[in-house]
Amino acid sequence: MTDFLESFAPGLPEQAVAATPPPARRVWRHARVATLADASGWGLIERGAIVTEDARIAWVGAEADLPALGRAAIEEHDLGGALVTPGLIDAHTHLVYGGHRAHEFEMRLQGASYEDIAKAGGGIRSTVAATRAASEDDLFRVASRRLKTLRDGGVTTVEIKSGYGLSFEDEARCLRVARRLGQSGVTVRSTSLAAHALPPEFEGRADDYIAAVCQWLPKWHAEGLVDAVDAFCERIAFSPAQVGRVFETAQSLGLPVKLHAEQLSDSGGAELAARFKALSCDHLEFLGDAGIAAMRSAGTTAMLLPGAYHFLRETTLPPIAALRAAGVAMAVSTDHNPGTSPTLSLPLMIHLACVDFRLTPEEAVRGATVNAARALGLADRGTLAAGRRADFALWELEHPRELAYWFGHPTCRRTVVGAAADMPIPPAPGTALRPPRGPRAG
Numbered sequence: 001m002t003d004f005l006e007s008f009a010p011g012l013p014e015q016a017v018a019a020t021p022p023p024a025r026r027v028w029r030h031a032r033v034a035t036l037a038d039a040s041g042w043g044l045i046e047r048g049a050i051v052t053e054d055a056r057i058a059w060v061g062a063e064a065d066l067p068a069l070g071r072a073a074i075e076e077h078d079l080g081g082a083l084v085t086p087g088l089i090d091a092h093t094h095l096v097y098g099g100h101r102a103h104e105f106e107m108r109l110q111g112a113s114y115e116d117i118a119k120a121g122g123g124i125r126s127t128v129a130a131t132r133a134a135s136e137d138d139l140f141r142v143a144s145r146r147l148k149t150l151r152d153g154g155v156t157t158v159e160i161k162s163g164y165g166l167s168f169e170d171e172a173r174c175l176r177v178a179r180r181l182g183q184s185g186v187t188v189r190s191t192s193l194a195a196h197a198l199p200p201e202f203e204g205r206a207d208d209y210i211a212a213v214c215q216w217l218p219k220w221h222a223e224g225l226v227d228a229v230d231a232f233c234e235r236i237a238f239s240p241a242q243v244g245r246v247f248e249t250a251q252s253l254g255l256p257v258k259l260h261a262e263q264l265s266d267s268g269g270a271e272l273a274a275r276f277k278a279l280s281c282d283h284l285e286f287l288g289d290a291g292i293a294a295m296r297s298a299g300t301t302a303m304l305l306p307g308a309y310h311f312l313r314e315t316t317l318p319p320i321a322a323l324r325a326a327g328v329a330m331a332v333s334t335d336h337n338p339g340t341s342p343t344l345s346l347p348l349m350i351h352l353a354c355v356d357f358r359l360t361p362e363e364a365v366r367g368a369t370v371n372a373a374r375a376l377g378l379a380d381r382g383t384l385a386a387g388r389r390a391d392f393a394l395w396e397l398e399h400p401r402e403l404a405y406w407f408g409h410p411t412c413r414r415t416v417v418g419a420a421a422d423m424p425i426p427p428a429p430g431t432a433l434r435p436p437r438g439p440r441a442g
């Protein structure tokens with residue numbers, strides 16, 4: 001039996017997959033498996049095993065019931081009794097950007113207003129300037145370290161939005177970086193968020209900018225850079241009418257939409273998004289009953305982002321009880337971004353979703369697996385069952401409820417993407433969070 005540790009390929013993620021294609025069939029024994037395969041419950045198998053064929057799961061069950069597999073060409077892995085869950089899915093991130101905004105954070109804690117911060121060159125526009133100043137390779141290098149940190153916390157699928165370029169070429173560069181990151185083994189879904197904020201060169205001309213975005217989208221789509229289209233619908237960003245124009249363009253291209261909606265006020269964004277059968281509406285602190293009803297009938301997932309709620313010291317909670325009562329699926333993601341949620345720990349978000357938003361541990365874990373897959377329109381992952389992708393995470397835990405209980409320290413032992421064991425956890429968690437030094441780090 002091969003020791004699990006021996007199967008790692010050292011080196012960068014891009015090389016790891018290319019250098020060691022997995023054998024056709026693998027057996028992963030000696031695990032406590034939480035399948036999440038039924039509509040409720042953890043689906044816990046005490047002494048479980050998983051059989052994988054190429055990048056798919058062929059069988060999951062009790063080790064005692066393992067089907068006869070034949071001896072040839074089977075690679076066996078002893079998981080040492082680890083808890084195994086579906087790989088986590090981070091379905092809302094802004095992973096590609098230059099610089100960071102720690103100084104702005106410090107100013108805010110010392111009582112500075114948004115105006116003070118804007119005068120000092122802060123806010124989204126400072127990230128746009130740093131992103132535009134960075135080379136594509138710089139953006140890739142920093143984002144790949146962020147992606148590795150996410151993956152080492154159990155993430156095997158991640159959604160990455162553009163939205164800090166805000167010009168045709170700068171947005172395209174960020175989307176290309178997202179595509180490159182998708183060669184690391186972790187599945188990357190790329191979302192155009194060109195309608196994130198108004199770039200300085202369009203000051204006072206929001207309608208003109210939206211018209212430009214509607215002309216750019218078909219070109220990015222033709223280059224194969226876009227899986228979905230997002231927008232920020234808020235009084236400080238774009239109106240429902242402007243977002244509607246972006247969504248009509250997306251619809252004409254056959255691209256699904258999602259929306260940053262009702263984060264700071266109820267602007268009717270969720271109802272607009274539901275009319276376009278949006279995959280998800282995200283944030284939702286100010287979501288009202290009409291929005292909930294619209295999301296329910298459209299089958300739109302509610303994306304909860306407790307990191308931004310925490311970081312901004314918000315006091316209005318998303319309407320969790322009403323969403324639950326309406327049967328709207330709830331997902332949980334990091335919303336990783338430099339301005340309002342600079343976290344790279346999805347397990348920490350599971351914890352915050354329980355403590356701050358009052359989700360049950362099972363709801364929060366489902367929010368980062370099954371329902372996150374749903375929010376990305378991916379039917380082949382999020383649970384451990386025959387036919388699903390062989391993406392799973394191994395934890396130094398005994399029960400999946402502990403994913404919501406412990407917080408602030410790593411509990412993920414390994415991630416396995418497409419049946420390929422991934423690299424070991426990096427030695428110094430702190431270093432992976434910081435962009436490289438130099439003039440471009442902003």
Ligand SMILES: [Zn+2]
Pocket residue numbers: 092093094260335337
């Ligand atoms: Zn966001």
